Amino acid sequence: MRYVDEYRDGRAAKAIAAELRTLVEPGHRDNLMEVCGGHTHAIYRHGLDALLPDEVELVHGPGCPVCVIPLGRVDDAISLAERPEVTLASFGDMLRVPGGRRRSLLEAKARGADVRIVYSPLDALALAVAEPEREVVFFGVGFETTAPATALTLLRARRENVRNFSVFCNHVLIAPALRAILDSPETRIDGFVGPGHVSTVIGTRPYEFVCSEYHRPVVIAGFEPTDILQAVAMLLRQLRDGRAEVENEYGRVVRSEGNAAALAALDEVFAVRPDFEWRGLGAIPRSGLRIADAFADWDAEQRFEVPGARIEDPKACRCGDVLRGLAKPYECGVFGTACTPEQPLGTCMVSSEGACAAYYAYGRHRRRDTVPA
Amino acid sequence: MCLGVPGQILERLDDGLAKVDFTGVRRTVSVAFTPEAEPGDWVLVHVGFALATIDEDEARATLDLLGEAIAAELEPASNRLLQGDRG
């Protein structure tokens, strides 16, 4: 595949790995947070951690929009799906996410709820047009990468006056989450591997505060193995030089100004909530999007009543610590035992990009104590 | 951070849509956010939307860096030999 395979060159990866060994200070650990669930997944899928010097510690971050959805919002989606007139259209990832009492959309579907998997919000809108007797609700999840797609879909819904379509909006913003992590007293992160695809929309400027206010470098990275390794090299060079700048490894798709049309769509269709609850991170101010008043007719939260309960994470669940980079998956007491991909306790284990899922799926053989007997 | 796949525009369709080819798999994709993209251009697609055109020059520049890294890996051995000769 073009623009993919070239960046999976094993020789180049090993060459960069050799260079990384010259960029570390023996005995001194560099803690680098890879914010994005897609990076976590790529690292484990390709076994890239084998190529990193011991001095580089990769810490997983909260950039997994499925992982950060609180239990209460999952329950709200389930309650919508259980309404007889509603067809809930959702990305596949969300189906196995546990809400309160470990119920999920997949289970609701098994018990008769009309839940359908879609690849794009436009497919959900098409469903509403094709089935006018159904109330189609799209479960909108994702960062600024995905929110523009929902925005455009709502613009189209309004333009074509599709009355049986609405969105249950759970879109979140990446920069406030980074700030929350940096403000957390236990955080020990020296630099960030920045999310590649979010940045195609928001550009590179939103990360500048990380450098100017917190003096940590940020390198925006693509998702292929050489992209990630190259970004680590760029971060280490900055750390050795004492620099803290935003650099862009993913220049082939990320422009510093981002995508103006996508940002304009976000501005028109969404408003920022005063705060929004993130699983494990608590309420973060101005971090979540809601549907703007002009589109109230297509806002599922206006059209339907949802329980809106705030449900505590299970006591044993350490998703919050994992999402903030304070714990590794295998340091969670229930990892692989009470919490597995088939019976997940927390979202980190069920999302295909969650750190726990990635570690369980790909990496648990590297530590004998994490493999179930 | 979410799944973005590179594809090539085959043709522009009505209503801000385009047919995109991904190595033999084709899909109708919205190009509302990449209105300047033409047939033949490569775009990054996420959940049915093209988010950016792929800049050929930047792509090549990144690959060149990889090539340099490989070359640097192969070089040091011969350099060390030369330096050894110089005492």
Next chain:
Amino acid sequence: MSDGVVTLADGAGGKASRKLVEGLFLEELRNPLLEPLGDAALVSANGTRLAFTTDAYVVRPLRFPGGDIGELAVNGTVNDLAVSGAIPLALTAGFVLEEGFSLDELRAIAGSMARAAQDASVSVAAGDTKVVERGAADGLYVTTSGIGLLDPRVALDMKRVRPGDRVLVSGGIAEHGIAVMFARGNLELELDVESDTAPLHELTAALCALGPDLRWMRDPTRGGLATTLNELAAGAGATVVLEEEAIPVRDDVRAACEILGIDPLYVANEGKLVAVVAPDAADRARALLRALPLGAGAALIGEVRADDLPLVLVDTPFGGSRIVDMLIGDPLPRIC
């Protein structure tokens, strides 16, 4: 199984399916013939060794690029016999038809079965038909059973697999599952991938010439190559290590999987076999397969390693490795 009801995950061929079979059916039906949980039961009668198997076909849609439910039903059962080391002798077919189902469609499906049976050198020798009310049976369900004569040159068993043995696959993976997923039409994608449904009896007969060097074979259907190899790892009590770059996948199939965020290792095949052979027989095994049209893409993809962990690992080109776990539920397309 989930809180007392069957879920779709139980039919996907992965961990949940296994739990249902072991936790419910095996518990109730327990007997020595069933316990190995192989693709076919091995039955002896008066010194003659036979293989006996059954399979139900509920594929939707009934027709898809490259085949239909009828062809699948014949090839699937032929293949279960073939990979057990048996020459297929005869099949039976049971039909559950929904009231109102088109007779023209039924004739077309029966015709497909006839052609598939001919290609596999078997007959559909007996059958049964039931009709249920409109609304049940989703059009048509087919169950086929088959009987075959075990090849005396081989004694196939997972437990005969040893460290150092090599793993082969007969060609490109993931084609059937992708073809069917797209034929369902709700993913808005176009592609030219066809189901690989085909009878494997000629390929398996060729491999049986290896005698005791052929340890075990299976056709990786639901749950894909990953699920089949996990069963091997568990049954053989060893680690199976694959080389990522050696696994054959067609470019467009790979692209489709990439777009959907599915790993091709988990996608169903209906015309491929996986075989484990002694190390010295590896090259010959590949050559035997490549000499036949259906085996043109045969590849050596990995080996068995002595380890107390029954896992499947894939070595990446980056010097690392990752686990390939058994399928959990259905391969839901990944988005974020």
